[in-house]
Amino acid sequence: MTAWLGQICRHPIKAHGREELASVLLSAGACLPWDRHWAVAHDAAKLGDGWSPCPNFVRGAKAPALMAITARLDEATGVVTLHHPDREPITFRPDAPEDLQPFLDWLRPLVPAERAQPARIVSAGRGMTDSAFPSVAILSLSSLRDLSERMGRPLSIHRWRGNLWIDGWQPWSEFDLIGREISIGRARLRIEERITRCCATMADPATGVIDADTLGALETAFGHRDFGLYATVTHGGTVSLQDEVHL
Incomplete structure (x- = not known):
């Protein structure tokens, strides 16, 4: 199945705002530039x-x-x-x-x-990500749509504070990629581990008011609170919206 880069987001100040990008230059061993700077x-x-x-x-x-x-x-x-x-x-x-x-x-x-x-x-001279290593957060738009359907409401990508949102994967198939590499544009990234979520995802990013039990929905459906993946950049390069994603 063809997959592609659907959204790029960064968060210049950790937990204090997000912005969407059309493209970004990734560097080996580094976070997405200016993300959680x-x-x-x-x-x-x-x-x-x-x-x-x-x-x-x-x-x-x-x-x-x-x-x-x-x-x-x-x-x-x-x-x-x-x-x-x-x-x-x-x-x-x-x-x-x-x-x-x-x-x-x-x-x-x-x-x-x-x-x-x-x-x-x-x-700190590197992004203040939640991972102890410099990471890029990769998430699946297909999984988000599936979770939205299970909860009976649309869920914004901004609840999850990801960096690179991939479209075209089968829902939840991203968890099978741990230990493998993917290419996006001219960059390559190794999938390292799942992201376990906190209650920040329960707040509506339009209002900042808690309005959805995302953690409960994940627990009920899958027995865990994981959504998305931490990856490391192994080969730098520019990634842009609509770039194809390959194993």
Whole structure:
């Protein structure tokens, strides 16, 4: 069956917005460029040098309103613009100390008061993915449609915060690809492991309100909470929408 690249997404600030791309240049051993380049550490974070695991950061699993943020990154200047239905847009530079406080002031109303509060923006020289290795998240649009049918409602791709969405695979057949390589455009990626999901996927990315038991639906149908795959780039190259996907 012919498969192709249906969507490309990146998330410049981990858990704080997404944007869609038409193409992107992947590099061997690296995350998708600018994906999770920054993360927002909370006031209880215990950060090490470099990459740190997700419990150190403000994220949608604890603050579902974050799921409604959209982002736009100007790569040339490092300027990010965020939009949220309940906030005025904000444009700032995550690397600029003078821009931190205005960003934190903008963000705090979206974080429940009983949760650890946003404190600073950090970066690590690699994407702050949930995997300990630099990964690209590959997901199946066919599996998403199947889960949507099982739940009786359409589910947005943005619940899942993936990078590369493949169309044309048989639903759930992607789990058979672990340990194998795929080619997309001029790039090659090795499928490493499944992605186990958290309750951030239960929030509507249009509103940031929890409205769908995605985890319960996965458990009921399949006995697990896995959706999507982590992959590593083994050979760099440009990938574009509609590029064919091959084993």
